[in-house]
Amino acid sequence: MSVYQSLYPKLDAIGLEQWSQQLRQTIPAKLSEDGHGKMTGWQTALAALPNILPTSINLKDRVQIGSADDFADHDKDAFVANLKAFHPWRKGPYDLLGLELNTEWHSDWKWDRLLPHIQHLANRKVLDIGGGNGYHGWRMLGEGAQLVLGIDPTLVFVMQYHVMQRYIGESNHYVLPVGIEDLPEKLACFDTVFSMGVLYHRRSPLDHLYELRACLRSGGELVLETLVIEGEEGVTLMPEGRYAKMRNVWFFPTIPTMELWLRRCGFKDVRCVDVNKTTIEEQRPTAWMTFESLADFLDPDDHSKTIEGHPAPIRAIFIATAP
Numbered sequence: 001m002s003v004y005q006s007l008y009p010k011l012d013a014i015g016l017e018q019w020s021q022q023l024r025q026t027i028p029a030k031l032s033e034d035g036h037g038k039m040t041g042w043q044t045a046l047a048a049l050p051n052i053l054p055t056s057i058n059l060k061d062r063v064q065i066g067s068a069d070d071f072a073d074h075d076k077d078a079f080v081a082n083l084k085a086f087h088p089w090r091k092g093p094y095d096l097l098g099l100e101l102n103t104e105w106h107s108d109w110k111w112d113r114l115l116p117h118i119q120h121l122a123n124r125k126v127l128d129i130g131g132g133n134g135y136h137g138w139r140m141l142g143e144g145a146q147l148v149l150g151i152d153p154t155l156v157f158v159m160q161y162h163v164m165q166r167y168i169g170e171s172n173h174y175v176l177p178v179g180i181e182d183l184p185e186k187l188a189c190f191d192t193v194f195s196m197g198v199l200y201h202r203r204s205p206l207d208h209l210y211e212l213r214a215c216l217r218s219g220g221e222l223v224l225e226t227l228v229i230e231g232e233e234g235v236t237l238m239p240e241g242r243y244a245k246m247r248n249v250w251f252f253p254t255i256p257t258m259e260l261w262l263r264r265c266g267f268k269d270v271r272c273v274d275v276n277k278t279t280i281e282e283q284r285p286t287a288w289m290t291f292e293s294l295a296d297f298l299d300p301d302d303h304s305k306t307i308e309g310h311p312a313p314i315r316a317i318f319i320a321t322a323p
Contacts, residue, residue, distance in 0.1 A: 004023070006171045016184075052074070054067075054097065069098075121140050124145050133152075145192075148173040187215045222320045222322065224320070230311065238250060239310060244306040245307065275316045282294075
């Protein structure tokens with residue numbers, strides 16, 4: 001049975017019957033797409049994972065699923081090979097049955113930076129936009145969230161969520177294979193919306209902020225993380241080409257400019273709660289993500305600049321309240 005079967009009645013219960021009906025068609029269609037010719041391989045690898053019931057699950061302090069003792073009678077090499085079929089593993093880390101999935105990003109570091117500044121997530125309905133494989137969604141659940149919906153159109157990340165869900169078996173966290181453009185207009189039902197690492201990929205950042213606002217109930221909280229540059233209000237960097245080898249990047253505001261954008265889009269209580277220069281310790285290649293990473297994106301002689309000569313990545317976290 002699809003892991004999403006338990007989602008639809010939850011959406012029906014909070015008045016989102018139309019979206020529920022839409023997703024019953026959309027999700028199977030998205031998951032039947034080719035995925036660059038890899039979907040069949042992913043499904044095969046998923047089915048080959050051993051059936052193990054973890055003796056314990058910790059989602060609050062880290063994402064730790066079971067222990068090495070739970071895995072004692074199984075073939076570790078085959079397990080690793082099947083998990084690596086879902087390469088690249090970007091968000092994490094995960095401790096799965098005693099195996100450390102050391103992902104490209106130390107997503108736990110970002111979580112530790114933002115958690116002290118946000119409203120408690122207990123009993124809240126949360127939307128995580130561009131949430132990747134759901135790492136932060138699991139941590140949200142660990143904080144007591146009632147329901148977490150992550151959305152990400154990248155199929156390999158959705159399949160990584162399915163790997164973890166196979167062992168966690170949690171019916172209150174889902175990663176949907178859709179983008180924000182696939183959401184119904186004016187959902188206005190989420191208590192908290194996260195948008196982390198998304199804004200600079202949107203051609204119109206203000207439209208994105210309006211989309212986020214439309215997902216929140218009145219008084220709901222927005223948690224937004226994005227790349228910023230240093231400078232005064234009104235200053236924005238728009239790279240002519242790539243930024244840190246990334247394509248599809250558009251606007252990098254200063255902190256005062258980002259706060260202005262949020263206020264102009266109607267948000268209240270706008271504040272920047274964290275500013276952090278991304279380091280090669282936080283984002284780096286590992287055995288679970290063997291492609292280029294941050295060190296390859298920076299000027300080798302001057303890590304204060306990207307390889308294209310732009311300011312090196314600085315990420316800021318903003319909190320705001322929907323009107």
